[in-house]
Every structure is written in structure tokens, then in C-alpha cells.
Amino acid sequence: MSECLPLERLDDVTLRIPRSARPGMRVDGLIFADERLEPLLRGDRAAEQVANVAFLPGIQTASLAMPDIHWGYGFCIGGVCGTDPAAGGVVSPGGVGYDINCGVRLVRTNLTLADARPLIVPLVDQLIRDIPVGVGQGGSRVFSPAELRALMQEGVSWLARRGLATADDVACVEAEGCIPGARPELVSDRALARGADQCGTVGAGNHFIEVQVVDRVADERVASAFGLHAGQICVLIHSGSRGLGYQVCDDALRALREAPAKYGIELPDRQLVCAPVESPEGTAYLGAMRAAANYAFCNRQLLMWQVREVFERVFGKPWHALGMTLLYDVAHNIAKLEPHAVGGTTKEVCVHRKGATRAFPAGHHDIPERYREVGQPVIIPGDMGRASWVLVGGPRSLERSFGTTCHGAGRCLSRTAATKAAKGRDIRNELERAGVIARSRSREGLAEEQPAAYKDVDVVVDVVHRAGLSLKVARLVPLGVIKG
């Protein structure tokens, strides 16, 4: 499909789908990709989805995609779309995805590779024993509907009042763990039921908890500001809003079914269903979405809390003596109203990030004070065999991508192709021989998520670095991972 669309190279890291490619496109499509990633684009339908997003009313500048782009549903994964509410701009639940505020958090430790290596097997075994991971695995904490509503209204601070988060934890989460304007009363009973025992659970798919070591520091000054150094053990947590968030998105897609006809919006894909940001339907979705996003921040907080407890058990010291502080927690599936300069004017833009990470540069007021001088930490999970990265918001992110960068390596093999490629192989043993202890609840988990299913994160990160969207700070390699 993508072969039908013209992909013009603008510079060494940017490809363009001209607005003229399809009648109905309101802006160009711009994809950040270099010559190494371009062939992958041509074998995937994601570029077609970039063009489809360009149809959305009120879209500003361009329909953007990051180098970890791949075929999604409606929006591509890695897609970024800013719309202007004052110009009839829309909000689309598909531009956020089912896993509202899927995101990552990175926890530092004061442990070194020498401390962790001898205990890595018991550590990973204890992590998968104690932390709910995989399909159908509920958590030990069950929240009543009233508790869930309070949690969604107040975010991580609600957990802090119950002794499950510190003030320092709260300070190091995007939006301090609470996106204002949440409307928990709009979250359905079915969503509350799905979320009751899932706050503090990893889930399945590409979600995981990974023990990593800092392999290489690319920027000493910023790494130092982030409290990172070579040889340091860290823990990366990747999960989102679990069944509660999935249901909020599902409910919104049903509620918006008639909205395109009502507002005279023509769409090339049903999954792009949307409503004007300032319409009753649009504001209702944003209110429920923010509530689910706050639930996701709390989910990752409770996961980190359990990780700290496991480390205490295995290393025999309190977590604070192990230096287990939160570096940062950032969403990569979200829609937010943010001021951005468009065509020389600063206006409020509804920025959809679907598999894309906010990456504000140094000095931005929305960055925690402790990092403001260097820029916002950006955490990029790769695959469980190769590497992940810590980046910092780049100088050109605001001008080029509404302050956004990539979110991961991006898949290059479908789940069925990955399973086929894993036939007759023992992925767990292969990883162990490569020095990674992997534990999964399902046989599908490791096969579908094997390293070969993903692009090389080093290449993806290199593109966003060269584009100035976010800059390299430190590379981390995996030692142990638990997956669904």
C-alpha cells in the first residue's frame, strides 16, 4: 500500500508525503527516518496511516511520524498529530490508543554490575513470583469504585497519602502524576470493574519490567544531572492504564460512532473517529482519558513500589539504602492541550502522541525543576536482547514535532511472523546465552517479543538525535526481564 504513496526525501532524516498525494489531506505527512529505516517503511502500511491522519479537521503543520513508526490501527504507531481547537480541531481516541498513558519509568539504584550479576537469577525469579504479570493476573490491591475515582482525580499524590509513594516520586512523574481536568465520573462501570484489581500489574503484550545496566554514557553533563553513570543498575518499567484505560477508549469509540456524521467530518478509516475538541463529545473523552492517564501513572507507581520490595528482599537492604529513586516517568500514548508556536503564533494545540514521547528542551516550564536546566528526561525502551536509551528533550523538538520524539524501537516483524521465526528455537535459552535472564508467563510472550521482532533501537535513536528532537544521554543493556 505504501508503495502507492510518494515518499520524498527532504533531508537525511526526514521523508515527506505531499499533501497532494491524496485528495482530502489537509497537510503534508512528515516521517522522521533515514536511509536505513526507509526500506522498512515501504514494506509496511504505516505511511498510508500517516496520510490518513492528515485528513483530520484542524490538523496543524503536518501529520508526523517518528522513526519507530509501524502499522497500527487508525493512527500508525509512532504518530504525532496536533490540532487547533479554535479552528475546529478534533480529538481522536484512536490518536491516543487503547492503552491510554502507556508509558515508561526508570528507577535508579546505587548497585553496580558486580553487585547484581551474582543475584540476577534469584532477582528475576523473585520479580516474576511477586509482581503480577501476564494475562488474567490481578493484583493484590483491589480498589473500590470510590477509591478508583479518587485515585483518577488525584493521581500519584493519592497513593503518597497512603504511604505508597514519596514526595520525590511524585515530583519525578510527568505532570507530577496528575493531569488536571480528569473527569472520573465519566469512566464507565465496566471500566471500573476491569481496573479494580489491575492497578499495580504489568499486563502482557510488549509490557515488561527489566533490570538493566548503564552500558555507555553519551553526554556526561546531562547523565550527571539525571544521576546516571556507567556500570549502574537501573530498572525500567513499561505498562499503562490496563483494562480500565482500554475500556475508556472502547467506550469513547462507541460514543463517538455518530460524531463524524454529526459534525460533517469525512474520514478515510473508521478507527480515526473523532469530534471537535470543544464539542461535548470531545470534552467528555478528554475528561475520561485524563482520568485513565492518572490511573496509569498510579499503576507504574505501584509497580515500582513492588520492585523496591523485591530488591529489599533479594539484596537485604531497605530500598532507599539501595538508592532506588525514580529518574522519571513519561507517557507515550496521550493527548494533551499544550501551547505551541505554529506559523509564528503561539496557540493551544491538542497534541496526540500515539507511541511517541514528549521531549521538551532545556528551560521548558513543564520539566521538573531538578532537570529544567538540561531538559526533560526521555526513556526509550528497545528490545529485551539489545538496548534501551535515556535521551533528553532536544533543541528542535518544539519547532519540528510539537516537542515530541520516538517511544521505542518499533516492531518490524508481525506477531505471527515472529512466532514462525521462533519455531524450533528456545528464545529463553538464546537470551540467557546472551546474558539476559528472561521469564515470561506465556510461551507466546517471549516468541512474539523476541529481539528480532524489533528494529534496532540504536538506529531509531540515532535518527531522533540527528533530527534534534531528543539527544543521546545514556545507553542501557538488559540483564533480566519479566514479561506477560
Added chain:
Amino acid sequence: MFAVFEHTADLGIRVEAPTLPEALADAARGLFTVIAGDLGQVQPLVEETFTVPGSDPTWLLYDFLGELHAAFEVRRMLFREFRVTITDDGLAATATGERYDPTRHVLAHEVKAITQHALAVDRGPNRCTATYIVDI
């Protein structure tokens, strides 16, 4: 009859059956096969009924799968057999299976939702095809 088709991040199901009710039943079997892997491990112990209002076959498919998915997500029900009839008001179905038991059942995938991307029902003489993609 259903088959899984490739999608980069997720999984697609394509169904081909002689009639719409049979296609909807096969689509439901496809959903629970994605969730449970092998439906042979699910015993037909409990029967539940589902009704979905509407007349558009595509939305009937979407809403029916949504109800079944919610039955698993909220009540942990795994189903293996389905009987579907189309009524004047919409769809009526019975689903047979049992509650998920972590000591006996090994699950394969967490389905986040049924997406509307590539969602389609196509009816011809003696033939009905249905397509949907689930978010994993």
C-alpha cells in the same frame, strides 16, 4: 472457519462462513482462540446468553465481540462454543464455556480491545466474510 492474518503489532482474524450467524459464531471462536490459544482446554460447563441490538452486520460483529470480550475481562469467562441467530431487533447468541481457572488454563494473549480498523462484514450469496483486528 477463521484464520489469523498478519498485522505488525496486533492480530487480525478473517472469517469465512456460509451465513452471517455462522460467521459471527466463528468470529467469536477466533477471539477466544487468540485469548486462550487452545480452546480444547475450555470445558463447556456454563451457558450464557447475549443480545446485541442493531441491524448493520458490521456493528453487530463489533458489538457482539465487545460483549464477549467484556465477559472475559470483567467476569473471567472463557467460551468455546457459540450459537448465533439474527432477530428483527439484532443478534441473540448463546456461548458455552467456563470461568478462567489459573491452575488449569494457560492463556496466550491479552486482548486490549476489538479495533474498528479494517472491521468489515461482506455478505454474498451463500457466503459471508468478516474481518477484524484485535489490539494486543
